[in-house]
Amino acid sequence: MELRTILIADDDPNDIELTLEALKDNNLANQLIVVKDGVEALEYLNRKGKYSDHKPGNPCVILLDIKMPRMDGIEVLRNIRSDPYLRRIPVVILSSSREEQDLINAYDLGVNAYAVKPIDFQKFLVAVKQIGSFWAVINELPPDSMTN
Numbered sequence: 001m002e003l004r005t006i007l008i009a010d011d012d013p014n015d016i017e018l019t020l021e022a023l024k025d026n027n028l029a030n031q032l033i034v035v036k037d038g039v040e041a042l043e044y045l046n047r048k049g050k051y052s053d054h055k056p057g058n059p060c061v062i063l064l065d066i067k068m069p070r071m072d073g074i075e076v077l078r079n080i081r082s083d084p085y086l087r088r089i090p091v092v093i094l095s096s097s098r099e100e101q102d103l104i105n106a107y108d109l110g111v112n113a114y115a116v117k118p119i120d121f122q123k124f125l126v127a128v129k130q131i132g133s134f135w136a137v138i139n140e141l142p143p144d145s146m147t148n
């Protein structure tokens with residue numbers, strides 16, 4: 001079985017570093033792709049711009065922050081869910097936002113899970129490890145969600 005990519009869309013360098021550390025510490029061998037904003041996330045998913053030569057195939061999960069420059073996570077999720085080639089990709093919001101409207105908007109758009117980033121370093125590591133293990137190892141995806 002080929003290991004699938006995990007796409008991380010977050011603009012906070014500290015959160016990115018912690019997320020990568022947690023996933024690697026959990027011995028996930030999946031390729032980890034990091035993008036810094038929503039526009040870059042969609043370019044990756046649609047193989048445009050600097051991602052035009054990456055091989056076809058959708059990530060097994062997208063870890064998506066809400067508060068990002070150029071295009072926020074809610075708009076990225078809206079784009080993903082409206083695209084027939086992307087809409088089945090599991091999307092987990094991993095955000096520091098506890099705003100009720102962000103939570104409502106995310107679920108209205110079909111997010112698979114919404115996790116608030118813990119302030120505590122150890123709790124953050126545990127949360128990311130659990131998310132990574134479930135979506136990259138345990139979760140089964142429908143066959144047609146793997147191609148694009």
